Amino acid sequence: MRELQKAIVEEMGVKPEIDPEQEVTRRVDFLADYLKATGAKGLVLGISGGVDSSLAGKLCQLAVEQLRAEGLDATFHAMRLPHGIQHDEDDAKRAVEFIAPDQTHTFNIEKAVTGVDVAFNESFGRNLLDYHRGNVKARLRMIAQYAVAGEQQALVVGTDHAAESTTGFFTKYGDGGADVLPLFTLNKRQVRVLLKHLGADERLWMKAPTADLLDETPGQLDETELGITYDHIDDYLEGREIPEAEAEKLEKRYLATRHKRTVPVSIADQWWRS
Ligand SMILES: Nc1ncnc2c1ncn2[C@@H]1O[C@H](COP(=O)(O)OP(=O)(O)OC[C@H]2O[C@@H]([n+]3cccc(C(=O)O)c3)[C@H](O)[C@@H]2O)[C@@H](O)[C@H]1O
């Protein structure tokens, strides 16, 4: 293994082989135990119709059901957070049907995104670039989830996993802003394996990942923007050899996004100097 690869695999905690049942159990137990320890009354998560939130949502629902079976008060709040009309609306509905959450709330973030864009225009005399408006969408989804979590005394669940974390492929304080991360240590193919294991429709566990943040290119595939395939990222995280050029691209992204995987840099920190 490459020297940096060893350090990344260790930091991300990815196992080259997993037992799906065991992985589901320990993640559901983690959510349930954490809820018990904090005294929070439930979990909140945006359901997009993508692979990650379909799995995380199911784990949330199983965790609150487990707590209720013990006589505790716990509710899962699934949130549909479309920007206008979601082009893959069918998949979002399919995911909600699969998860069967206690409650589903729909918040359309379009007006809030437009509000930010209007204020930006008043200040800068032009609209936000599509790419930056995309990050505003991700951050407004975070705000919507925290608004509900505050009202319901619940915690916000994030879907960050090893493949996204390594590449920094998330919006800082957007989808990266959450209280608990039940998918951490899984790579992308392992997320799919767990989702399939839990009985999701093939359309959900096979779905091609998209951040879907751009108005100009709706449904743009993550792999198009990343310039690296998830298969290569997953192989790398399982300790396998991947083509040199791909490993270099991945490591460059890992190093450039270090600031996203930590609390804000303070005057006492030194890690950023290396
Ligand atoms: N060295 C440094 N130390 C401390 N802070 C630093 C920094 N460099 C930038 N920053 C800060 O970070 C900001 C840039 O980070 P950020 O705002 O996240 O922006 P950025 O990384 O440019 O964009 C987010 C990326 O994640 C992708 N994404 C987002 C959301 C969901 C998904 C998905 O897979 O579904 C993917 C999205 O497509 C895009 O490629 C800068 O504006 C600056 O404020």
Ligand SMILES: Nc1ncnc2c1ncn2[C@@H]1O[C@H](COP(=O)(O)OP(=O)(O)OP(=O)(O)O)[C@@H](O)[C@H]1O
């Ligand atoms: N349209 C949406 N509705 C509700 N939540 C969303 C939406 N888009 C993004 N999110 C939230 O942001 C998270 C990050 O998006 P991301 O695309 O990484 O995950 P995903 O859509 O669940 O899976 P995939 O990566 O396979 O597309 C989602 O898991 C979800 O919680």
Ligand SMILES: [Mg+2]
């Ligand atoms: Mg997605």
